[in-house]
Amino acid sequence: MDFLKHLKDPIGRTRSAVRAADYLETTLKLLKRKLHLSGEQxxxxxxxxxxxxxxxxxxxTGCDYQTRSIKCPERDFYRTITGECNNSLIPVTRVFRHGIKGCxxxxxxxxNEIAHTANENITADQQLSLVFMHWGQWVNHDIDLAPASGEGASLELQCHTSCAFKPPCFPIKFPADDSRMLSPxxxxxxxxxxxxxxxxTFQREQLNAATSxxxxxxxxxxxxxxARSLRNLTSQLGLMAVNQDFLDAGLELLPFENMTHSICDKRVTENLGLSAMHTLFVREHNRLATQLRKLNPHWDGEKLYQESRKIVIAINQIITYRDYLPLLLAEETSKWIPLYSGYNEKVDPRASNVFSLAFRFGHTSVxxxxxxxxxxxxxxGSSSHVPLHLTFCAPWRIVMEGGIDPLIRGMVVDHAKLMKQNQLLIEELQNHLFEQTEVxxxxxxxxNMQRGRDHGLPGYNTWRGFCGLSQPQTIEELSEVLGNPKLAKKLMNVYGTPYNIDLxxxxxxxxxxxxxxxGPLLSCIIGTQFRNLxxxxxxxxxxxxxxxxxxLQALRKISVSRVICDxxxxxxxxxxxxKINTYPKDFTDCQEIDVLDLSSWKDKPESATKGTNGLRSVKNNTCTMKFFFYAYENERIKVSTLTLPPKDDDCPFSYTLLHWSLRCC
Known part of the structure; x- marks a missing residue:
């Protein structure tokens, strides 16, 4: 549990937001106790x-500062790290609005009775590989992260020593016949x-520490x-920081975690496949920055970083929507995610609370x-087939046991586990998650189910209704929905009514x-979320x-295969x-895989401006001057005198700009 909490420890501004909320909760509890309201639940x-x-x-408590409004620039070219100033609906804190639901x-x-399946009793997916499974986790970690609450704020509060529900401890109790219950x-x-x-409102709401x-x-x-700590700021090359002690056969590895900052997403060390994905895309960023510098030697480090980041983001968006989601949703894809028709500022792109739970479906394909x-x-060799629980928090295996190439080869040819109604969750995840010792x-x-209750999410039937699906009332109706009378009977025996079934x-x-x-419910929740995103x-x-x-034309040729090759x-x-491929008959030489042609990122300061007009900005020290420019036949840009308004404290004077080259833009 310590490791799981470490993966979700809040940092930076998120840490400040969590602390303020903790102070608020404590204040309200003290007030309730002072006013003797404990009996009025x-x-x-x-x-x-x-x-x-x-x-x-x-x-x-500091909540006033956390909910302050943000002043965004009138025009910006790159998205912010925090996700702010993208959509007008995005507040400083991106919240899930639900209260705690008891059951x-x-x-x-x-x-035990419905989800568990033995490690040996699984069915392999005959169409999809483990890369598909890992991409699902990769994109999920990009969208949402619910950080852990402040356990340990009080020395006497240790969530592993008691079965009492004393927030933030919400322990999971064992049934009487559970073989793992060591004592009552x-x-x-x-x-x-x-x-x-x-x-x-002062209502308890969960925080999304990712940008959505x-x-x-x-x-x-x-x-x-x-974000700054993850960059290599020792030079103007726009690179991400990499390991200074070890290489992977000459290629870069992620830097080691230190006490104050963590490498990339803190969950990077959760499993080896995820670590390999992080390593791939840090390398891809540095590869792009290096190539862009050759094309545009006058670009500074910030420009190289932002342009490379912009391309990496596009790669992730394209692969997710073009390649991943159609395999996941199949015939439901166009229903929930129609063709793109442009940006709509009225669409709320925040990750919904229910999505954060629904996208954990991927646990059933591990x-x-x-x-x-x-x-x-x-x-x-002898370490080629490692039990999953021995790879949790084991980045040393990448450093000491051959790097990421062997892992990626295994992900490419191994089958994902097929999600079947009688084979939902393997023993490794159901009994041995993050088990490193005999603890x-x-x-x-x-x-997953306890998290849904912690977040106050309504049950299965409520979400069926939300999605316009039938809401089974009886065991016969549930049998029809599930297409499985035996499973329906199990669920009804455990829950009593479909409305009590955890989502x-x-x-x-x-x-x-x-x-x-x-299934249909997950298609609705997942499809709706990705369309909004x-x-x-x-x-x-x-x-x-x-x-x-x-x-755009160049970007459409990208693929996961090319990222791996590069x-x-x-x-x-x-x-x-x-998809599942057999070596060597389904494999292609990397030279035959389409490459990302970066030639269209090369600056063309003269011809690129012909016949255009628009709003641009140029920085002169700390001063930002905004002006209209016009292209003339001589392919030079003539700019009229611009007098900045007196309210702009940084620029209380005027400039005259003539024949200003677009290269400066």
Whole structure:
């Protein structure tokens, strides 16, 4: 549990937001105790507070600062690290608006009776590879992160020592017949997600510490201070920081974590496949920055960083929407994610609370072993077939056991696990999650359901209704929805009514849509979220003005295969690594895989401006001057005198700019 909490420890501004919310929660608890309201469970102490008192509490706890408004520039060319100033609906804190929902049914009992399957009793997906599974986790980590609440703020509060529900401890109790219950007072530790200040209401809401947008925050971070720490700022090359002690056969590795900052997404060390994905895209950024510097030697480090970042984000967006989602949603794709029609500022792109739980469907496609293969795609010695639980928090295996190439080869040829109603969660995840010693391993299925309750999410049937699907009332109707009377009987025996079924177990238990990998409910929740993430993103790669037509044409040729070819020593690769391929018959030489032609990123200061007009900005020291420019036949730009308004403290004077080259823009 310590490791899981470490993966989700808030940092930077998120840490400040979580602390302020913790102070607010503590204040309200003390007030309730002082006013002797403990017996009135449904009474909201804030109902007794005046507006002035609420404002005083908000300022005293720091919530007032956390909910301040942000002043955004009138025009910007690159998206912010934090996701702010993209869509007008994005506040400083991106919250999930739900309260805690209680349920007496033990999630561990549900996991034991419905989710669990032995490591040996699984069915391989005959169409999709482990790269497909890992991409799902990769993009999920880009979209949402619910940081852990502040366990340890009080020395006497340790969530692994008690079965009592004392926030932030929300322990998972064992059923009486559970073989893992060592004693009657043994529970599986569980820490609530951190809350966030909610202006006006003072209701408990969870925080999303990621930006929501598909913007490669897994590579660059979602906090300005962290983003800077991940860069190599020792030169003007626009590079990401890399390991200074070890190389992967001459190629870069991620830097080691230190006590104050973490490499990329803190969850990078969660498993080896995820670590390999992080390494690939940090290398891709540095490869792009190096190539762009050759094309444009006059670009400074910030320009190289931002342009490379912009391309990496586009790569992630394209692969997710063009390649990944159609395999996941199949015939439901066009229903929930129609063709792109442009940016819509009225679309809310924030990650919904329910999506953060629904996208955990991918846990059901995880294999119990990690394969590592040599250049001939044969087992890499005695350590080629490692139990999954021995690869958690084990980045040393990458450094000491052959780098990321063997891992990627294994991901490419290994099958994903098929999600079947009687084979939902492997033993490695159901009993041995993050188990590194003889101390109790965690149960990912039970934790998913407990997380839904922690976040106050309504049950399975409520979400069926939200999506316009039928809401089964009886065992017969549930049998029809699931297409499985035996499973329906199990669920009804455990829950009593379909309305009590936890969202996660109900959603993953549904039969998948034709050719897809999720059922109708998950198709609705996931499809709706990804459409909002795209349509509400002002910097979406297809939005006019983000890239030039020539750049768009070049970007459409990218693929995961090309990223692998460009950033590993692997020489042969399938064209579509999301699908199952057999070595060597389905493999292609890397020289045959389309490359990303960067020639359209080369500056063309004269011809590029012909016949255009628009708004541009140029920085002179700290002064930003905005002006209209006009292209003339001589392909030089004539700019009229610009007098900046007196209110601009940085620029209380005028400039005359004549024949200003676009290169300066």
């Amino acid at each position: 449904r009474f909201n102490v804030t109902d007794l507070l005046s507006r002035r008192q609420k404002e005083m509490i908000s300022k005293g 007496e049914m033990l999630v561990r009992k549900v996991s 007072d043994t529970c599986m530790p569980f820490v609530q997600s951190a809350s966030v200040c909610s202006p006006g 947008f598909v913007d490669a925050s897994t590579v660059y971070g979602s906090d300005d201070a962290l 294999q119990p072993f990690v394969s590592r293969l040599n250049e001939s795609f044969q087992p890499l 109790m391993g965690l149960d990912l299925g039970a934790m 996660w177990i109900g959603a993953v238990a549904e039969p998948v849509v034709s050719q897809g990998r999720v 795209r349509d509400g993103d002002r910097f979406w790669w297809e939005n006019p003005g983000v890239f030039t037509p020539q750049q 950033n590993t020593h692997i020489k042969k690769i399938p064209r579509d690594v999301f």
